[in-house]
Amino acid sequence: MHDISEYPSIEADVIVVGAGFAGITAARELKMAGKSVALLEARSRLGGRSLSKPLGDGKVAELGCEFYGQAGTISHRAAQSVGIKTAKVYDTGYRLIDDGGTMRPWKGMAPKVSAATLLDFGQAALRIERMRREVPQDAPWEAPHATRWDSETMWSWTQRNVRTKGGRALMRLMIEAGMAAAPADVSLLHVLNYSNGTGGFRAMTQITGGTLENRFVGGSHNLAMTLAKTVDDETYLNAEVRSITHSGEHVRVRGAGFEAVGRWVVMAVPVPLAGRIEYDPPLPEHRDHVSQRMTMGAAIKYLALYDEPFWRAEGFTGHVISHSSPVRATVDSSPPDGTPGVLTGFVTGPPARQVAKLPAGERRALVLRELERFFGPRAGKPYDLLEQNWMAEPYTRGCYHAYAPPGLYTEYGPALKQPVGRIHWAGAESVPHEFGSMSGAIYSGRRVATEIIGRETGEDPGRPLVTQKTAVPVEEPTR
Template sequence: MSEVDYCVVGAGFAGLTAALRLIQAGHSVALLEARDRVGGRTFTETRADGTWIDRGGAWIGPGQDRIYALMNEFGVPEYKQHNDGDAMMIVGGKKHRYGGTIPWTVSPWAVANLGIGLASIEKMCKAIPREAPWEARKAQEWDRISIGQWIEKNSMSTEAAEMLDMAFAGLYTSAASETSLLWGLLQTASAGGLTFAISGKGGSQDARPVGGMGALHRPMVAALGDALHLSQPVRQIAQDADGVTVSAADLTVRARRVIVAIPLAIATSIHYEPMLPVDRAFLHQRLPSGAVIKTSLIYDEPFWRADGLSGQSAAPGSPATLTIDACTDTADPGIMCVITEGRAARRLTQLDQSERRALLIGELVDRFGEKAGTPQEFHEQNWTVDRYSGGGMIGHAPTGVLTEYGYTLREPCGRIHWAGTESSAVMCGWIDGAIRSGERAAAEVAEAETVAVA
């Protein structure tokens, strides 16, 4: 049995950060990760030629102070996301090429309706208390309806409904009917509003770390040294008056306290002794993740740029739900990222790889021309079936969950503490939120032990 001051479960950014801050404070730590790699829902693949692909979370933006602080700590620079050129949106079966943020070639009525809808969402976000959204004056009302129901009620045309669905519900890689309006408001309010959440330049997709998220993973892992244990899925956490015993695949750790930093849907797979408080246990059962596949297609060059296109496109319900230019800072080679979400991702999962490849390339040819038909390489990451993520990109709450169980998101259960981006009051759902949650949990366990000693 290994004996340490603190144990951390999960080596995504939340767990890596919690373990790092505790070690920097002079504590002994065991960080247990089920996978054979770190990063959790971020995953950087480096090719033989040095080109890198982010298979998971990749982007950063203004106001995400904690990830920028981590990048500064380890000397990782940023580069700006390519946004020059026109974007594309397929609405009502019609393709619209446009500059700016809104496809003005859609009917004026739909554009006006979209503007009113976005303004309404921003107004509701301002009424959300970040630390306790379930205490908002209209929390009960907003938690009774789904995002889909709100869109249906506030849309006067099919085109407006499709665009609102893409902008708001699309954040959760699930059907709009599956996500509580209150959860949507919580998450977007935590970032300052929907405009930031869906924007490129100046928004949540403003920039990327040079070298991908792996450029941060590597120095963090080096700093952790032998505290990191890979391929150690945790089976049981037993707590008593003096500490916790954490049992993994072939390692048992004894610690004063434990930080669980894994998606809530996966946290249900751990046996807790004694059982967790009922409301916390029920929260685990009620915060699922969505379905998403992230595919990277590599070309000789980013040909779409020469054609005056940014590489960004959106088509709700399509196998290529979203596309975005995913080139590295050198723009060599050309990398196009395709994100398939929700029902489309579940359907794509049922096909074999050759069928998925043909379908996605066909979508790209339709949007970007024949040059899109001959990628050099095709890399896909199906988070939908990832055992230790339980889906992607982030968890979401169906109706009625937050007002009943939301208060347990960050509340410790005895010697068990919680981290993960979904638990962050700021930048909930982003990598920055995961880092914030790890720092919070690290401070929390250290303070709890200080109080206990006093």
């Protein structure tokens, strides 16, 4: 890895902007296919939305992305290809639902809420399951009822289809905890597509059988770093890209004190941030509108560290869901050997926007108070409480991912990944497949490499790239 300050002028076949999972994968695939690449990263570290804090003995607390669902997803296969082990998230015992201030333990399929709420929510969730199956993974805008589903928000659909107060609160919780967005901001079609990527609507917030089921031993940041080893010599840090000139046969990518010239550029930064870069000639209006209208979600991740995961001995999994607390969910994120005890708290959606405005001391007191309410006095006294506010990060500006408001998919969907001249778009938000996830990001990096190789060789750009040396398997995703 290099510091860009020592390399004012770079030349490569492909300039890749952004070294998260998408950019790292694109650079790897292109290098393995024989292209010269330069991977430009604004931060002084790699990995983008993956970030870990070491806890000693190779253990980590994960401040960014962490979980994946079924074995066989793209991120799981990527980890296997570089020898990174995976572990199940602890899910033994009682989960808790915070039902308007009352903590109710539950096991099995459904949380312990009133029969009317359960029936109401269950029927709505079933309807969503049926609708999402009609949404094609590659092109949600081609779903039979795409226009109708993309003309309303998740909130308006809930108002019409969910009758009870409790049922509506649960629907809101699903979107706020599962997507870090407000139901009133998100297109119904987007929710359907997103839940296709998570293996189902209910799976969005579940551990066993859901997207929170598995983790990478050593953390997802370790996975990103391991994948990036292949392009270590091609990576430049502290390289914030500010402008791209893309006329003629070349692209010129510039930042403070450097210029990188190539034949192609891969933009692998979050969609809203891609819109802040200056393009010459300017981007066509459809692409510009995509970056104007996509919004990053709102989430602050808290990690409370204890000598041991004391909640396990008391019969709890550590998993809480709450529609009344700003801490919308907690998960037991302790390392696989259970030491130290780590409780992850997610403050997401509208509460995250409010909590972020509080002074640091008040935020901390609020989160500890809520943990204590969930798990008793010991939970309020961790030996450390880590906080990561992704909305405040200049090179991310929110998480877990961007979301689509009504109209975006049906009006501009294909523009998410359609190249503009020599600019190709990667990133977790550039693919409907496993949208917004580590897997989606890796998938997009491979797709973009395929596109560029296809254009260079004049072959069909849609054909998957298969090289002998490709380390990440290239089959289509399984969910």
